[in-house]
Amino acid sequence: MRAFLADTTAVFWISLALSAAIVLAGLLVPNELLSLTTWLRDLISAQLGWYYLLLVSAILFFCLFLILSPIGRIHLGEPDSVPEHSRGSWIAMLFSAGMGIGLIFYGAYEPLSHYALNAPEAEVGSLDALRDAMKYSFFHWGFSAWAIYGVVALALAYFTFRKKERALLSVTLKPLFGARMDGPAGRVVDATAEFATVISVAASLGFGAMQIAGGLNFLFGVPRTPLLEIAIVVVATALYVASATSGVNSGVKLLSNLNMVLAAALVCACLLLGPTSQIMNAMVSAVGAYLQDLVRMSFRAAAYDVAQHAWIERWTVFYWAWWLAGAPFTGAFIARVSRGRTIREFLLTVIVVPSVVGMVWFSTMGTLSTGAEIGGAGVSGLAVEEVLFGTLAQYPLGPALSIVAIVLVFSFFVTSADSATYVMGSLSEGGSLRPHRPTLVVCGLLVSLIATILLLGGGLDALQNVVIIFALPFSVVVLLMMVALYRELDHERRMMGLFITPDAVPERGRPYRSYEDGDPRRGSTSGRPSSK
Numbered sequence: 001m002r003a004f005l006a007d008t009t010a011v012f013w014i015s016l017a018l019s020a021a022i023v024l025a026g027l028l029v030p031n032e033l034l035s036l037t038t039w040l041r042d043l044i045s046a047q048l049g050w051y052y053l054l055l056v057s058a059i060l061f062f063c064l065f066l067i068l069s070p071i072g073r074i075h076l077g078e079p080d081s082v083p084e085h086s087r088g089s090w091i092a093m094l095f096s097a098g099m100g101i102g103l104i105f106y107g108a109y110e111p112l113s114h115y116a117l118n119a120p121e122a123e124v125g126s127l128d129a130l131r132d133a134m135k136y137s138f139f140h141w142g143f144s145a146w147a148i149y150g151v152v153a154l155a156l157a158y159f160t161f162r163k164k165e166r167a168l169l170s171v172t173l174k175p176l177f178g179a180r181m182d183g184p185a186g187r188v189v190d191a192t193a194e195f196a197t198v199i200s201v202a203a204s205l206g207f208g209a210m211q212i213a214g215g216l217n218f219l220f221g222v223p224r225t226p227l228l229e230i231a232i233v234v235v236a237t238a239l240y241v242a243s244a245t246s247g248v249n250s251g252v253k254l255l256s257n258l259n260m261v262l263a264a265a266l267v268c269a270c271l272l273l274g275p276t277s278q279i280m281n282a283m284v285s286a287v288g289a290y291l292q293d294l295v296r297m298s299f300r301a302a303a304y305d306v307a308q309h310a311w312i313e314r315w316t317v318f319y320w321a322w323w324l325a326g327a328p329f330t331g332a333f334i335a336r337v338s339r340g341r342t343i344r345e346f347l348l349t350v351i352v353v354p355s356v357v358g359m360v361w362f363s364t365m366g367t368l369s370t371g372a373e374i375g376g377a378g379v380s381g382l383a384v385e386e387v388l389f390g391t392l393a394q395y396p397l398g399p400a401l402s403i404v405a406i407v408l409v410f411s412f413f414v415t416s417a418d419s420a421t422y423v424m425g426s427l428s429e430g431g432s433l434r435p436h437r438p439t440l441v442v443c444g445l446l447v448s449l450i451a452t453i454l455l456l457g458g459g460l461d462a463l464q465n466v467v468i469i470f471a472l473p474f475s476v477v478v479l480l481m482m483v484a485l486y487r488e489l490d491h492e493r494r495m496m497g498l499f500i501t502p503d504a505v506p507e508r509g510r511p512y513r514s515y516e517d518g519d520p521r522r523g524s525t526s527g528r529p530s531s532k
Contacts, residue, residue, distance in 0.1 A: 011187055012439075019195060022199065026463065038461075049313050052324075052475070059147045059151050059482070060147040067344050073343070074158075083340035084339050092256040100263070100416065101412040103358060105384070106141075107364075107366070108388045111137050111366030114136055120312075134289075134367075137366060139290060144320070146352075153350065158489070166431030170182075171186075172485065174484070192473070200326045201416065202447050205448065207385075209232040213232060218402070236414050252415065252419060258411060282363055286363060321468045332423040333422065365391070368392070369387060421447070
């Protein structure tokens with residue numbers, strides 16, 4: 001305990017106080033807290049939905065600009081640095097920390113909901129609603145969502161590994177505010193980032209425990225009780241604390257690789273056992289529709305259609321706020337495992353690869369769930385956490401696939417939590433890249449305790465509302481972060497002479513025919529113009 005007190009900074013204690021206040025309110029006045037947070041969440045969505053649409057679109061375009069500009073050649077580290085992790089392990093870790101458990105939770109449910117319960121544009125149950133279901137699922141979990149994570153992760157990785165600064169969000173604002181970020185203002189930024197990590201991960205733990213309990217109930221008839229959900233949290237806590245304390249290069253990487261193997265096995269089995277041709281056709285059509293309508297969906301506010309505007313508030317604005325609130329934790333972890341990549345490679349991989357994986361997942365699970373609904377299985381009437389298991393039950397080897405799904409949920413559950421534990425430990429120790437074990441243990445137990453208390457008190461919905469509300473002030477930090485990041489990157493670009501200009505101009509009379517000049521990289525050019 002003495003070592004823990006010596007290692008932690010004021011950031012930890014501020015975030016602990018904020019978390020304790022929310023948990024106490026959830027225990028003492030749960031109904032009042034839920035009413036207040038629901039009112040605030042709805043007010044923000046109704047009045048500032050346009051702001052979230054513009055902000056997320058700006059983030060995506062900013063990332064695209066960095067990819068295409070000469071800035072993309074800058075390394076996240078020394079110019080000759082090499083990546084710490086193999087590409088496969090790197091992708092597995094960023095995907096597991098980012099959205100893994102969410103894809104399992106919503107992979108079958110969201111397309112089904114857009115088709116059978118609350119369609120975004122068309123009539124519920126229509127062919128147009130079926131087409132839109134997959135397209136909007138791609139939209140909510142695709143390029144825009146990962147661009148949010150990507151820009152925060154890029155700023156942290158750039159300042160940590162390239163500028164040799166501490167791994168803190170406050171440091172990314174130094175180009176705008178200078179040394180003031182080393183004082184109280186910086187500590188407030190870092191404390192709110194840690195608070196966001198605590199509450200968002202606690203909410204994810206709670207919902208993950210509910211899905212696992214729902215699967216056990218659906219498959220084996222195990223009664224869904226708070227005791228079962230808490231037991232799941234306790235077992236997961238022991239595993240993710242052990243994983244986090246073993247280090248990023250061992251426990252976290254091992255679990256992330258396991259997740260990807262299990263996820264690939266499950267989706268391939270579903271693809272082969274289900275209507276394979278229909279799934280592939282649905283995926284190809286949905287990818288085309290998504291790419292064609294990406295700009296329109298990004299700016300779609302439905303100003304003159306009350307029902308469609310309400311749908312956007314409930315889904316799109318909710319998702320953009322949720323990803324923004326989770327960006328401090330996910331961005332910090334992605335940054336930690338991305339040393340040695342170029343900015344271009346980093347952004348292309350972080351934005352494109354997980355999005356493509358998500359498209360394959362939603363196409364497969366969404367086609368299965370909507371197909372089961374069309375076939376009369378009535379899966380749309382199941383609870384959210386039971387839809388996946390109810391869907392798999394309609395296909396060959398359904399019980400076996402459901403068991404794999406439960407294991408996968410639990411594995412993603414543990415991986416998300418151990419990644420968050422590492423980030424909390426790092427923030428608590430002033431941006432240390434190797435937080436001490438006592439700090440990691442305390443941070444891991446804190447998240448588990450909050451999730452357990454709120455599962456008992458029924459305060460998870462209120463906690464989810466708090467996450468969404470927090471996204472508003474953090475969105476301002478993200479805007480400032482982008483301005484500061486560009487200012488610093490542009491300074492380095494000018495210092496390094498990175499411009500979009502050719503190294504040489506063509507010589508008169510030189511057509512540069514490859515089949516006559518040879519390969520200039522091997523020094524085999526003839527050096528003479530062709531006489532033909």
